[in-house]
Amino acid sequence: MRHPRWSIALFVASALFLCISCATSQPAQAATEANQQTKYRLEQVRGDVYRFVAGHYRSVVLVTDEGIVVTDPISEDAARWLDAELEERFDVPVRYVIYSHSHPDHVYGGEVFAEPGVTFVAHRMARASMARTKADTHLPNVTFEDSMTLRLGGHVVDLTYHGPNNGKGSVSMHVRSEEVMFVVDWIVLDRAPYKDLPGYDIHGMIESTRQILKRDFKVFVGGHAAMGDKEDIRRYLAYLESLYGQVLKGMRQGKALKTIKREVDLSKYSDLKMFDEWRDLNIEGVYNQLRDEAYMLRRPDVPAPPSGE
Numbered sequence: 604m605r606h607p608r609w610s611i612a613l614f615v616a617s618a619l620f621l622c623i624s625c626a627t628s629q630p631a632q633a634a635t636e637a638n639q640q641t642k643y644r645l646e647q648v649r650g651d652v653y654r655f656v657a658g659h660y661r662s663v664v665l666v667t668d669e670g671i672v673v674t675d676p677i678s679e680d681a682a683r684w685l686d687a688e689l690e691e692r693f694d695v696p697v698r699y700v701i702y703s704h705s706h707p708d709h710v711y712g713g714e715v716f717a718e719p720g721v722t723f724v725a726h727r728m729a730r731a732s733m734a735r736t737k738a739d740t741h742l743p744n745v746t747f748e749d750s751m752t753l754r755l756g757g758h759v760v761d762l763t764y765h766g767p768n769n770g771k772g773s774v775s776m777h778v779r780s781e782e783v784m785f786v787v788d789w790i791v792l793d794r795a796p797y798k799d800l801p802g803y804d805i806h807g808m809i810e811s812t813r814q815i816l817k818r819d820f821k822v823f824v825g826g827h828a829a830m831g832d833k834e835d836i837r838r839y840l841a842y843l844e845s846l847y848g849q850v851l852k853g854m855r856q857g858k859a860l861k862t863i864k865r866e867v868d869l870s871k872y873s874d875l876k877m878f879d880e881w882r883d884l885n886i887e888g889v890y891n892q893l894r895d896e897a898y899m900l901r902r903p904d905v906p907a908p909p910s911g912e
């Protein structure tokens with residue numbers, strides 16, 4: 604990677620600058636070239652925005668005249684492939700690495716881009732979690748609280764925290780100048796939400812998704828699964844709302860989880876990938892969150908479920 608020039612217009616709503624030392628890179632456990640070609644690709648999405656595909660993972664790359672903005676590096680191996688690909692295809696250096704949230708399966712590999720002049724950005728809570736868990740990546744040196752706008756090479760990128768939804772400090776990344784929205788994990792198109800929603804906050808998923816729909820963009824890129832548009836996101840939100848609403852109703856009626864699983868009707872979403880495998884787990888996940896977070900089963904307005912439940 605080449606060394607970037609510093610001429611950045613960076614507008615930080617509430618930024619905290621931290622001095623950190625650069626992590627040293629581990630030697631790459633590189634797969635064969637043939638393997639890498641099937642595993643990784645960088646495809647144009649819209650204008651100067653590209654999608655980096657690494658197996659089931661996706662992140663977004665913005666290429667400007669003044670440098671490149673990379674988002675989740677995914678892993679050391681993936682990041683090495685991306686770094687080499689960017690160097691081969693574009694004549695500008697990487698200037699920013701932005702982490703979507705704290706989870707290791709998205710943020711590992713950042714050290715590959717850690718050179719003087721590269722700014723690493725994440726939400727304050729994502730950084731704190733990464734530091735706490737000794738994440739095997741380069742820690743962010745710029746953090747923010749509510750939002751941050753990054754300007755580079757005529758492009759504008761809004762980073763926004765929407766509250767809890769998945770992991771710690773998960774933010775949306777809106778490339779306003781190209782009308783592209785990037786969200787990782789808490790919006791997934793054309794696929795059922797993940798299993799029993801481990802580490803997710805169902806209320807936050809719904810609320811954050813509603814906020815995303817108020818933004819102005821044409822193309823949505825997710826950290827997993829398909830790309831889409833606002834109509835696809837509306838359908839995803841409708842699934843979440845239907846799932847949540849029906850589980851809540853069943854609990855308020857004092858029904859057992861197994862009864863709720865039998866009675867919930869999500870059949871209009873049966874075309875979603877993993878629907879058959881994860882439908883019951885999705886219901887269980889919402890049930891457990893409502894039970895634990897809202898003490899649903901101890902509330903005066905909720906009858907106790909049948910014994911044996």
Ligand SMILES: [Zn+2]
Nearest residue numbers: 709788826827
């Ligand atoms: Zn993920």
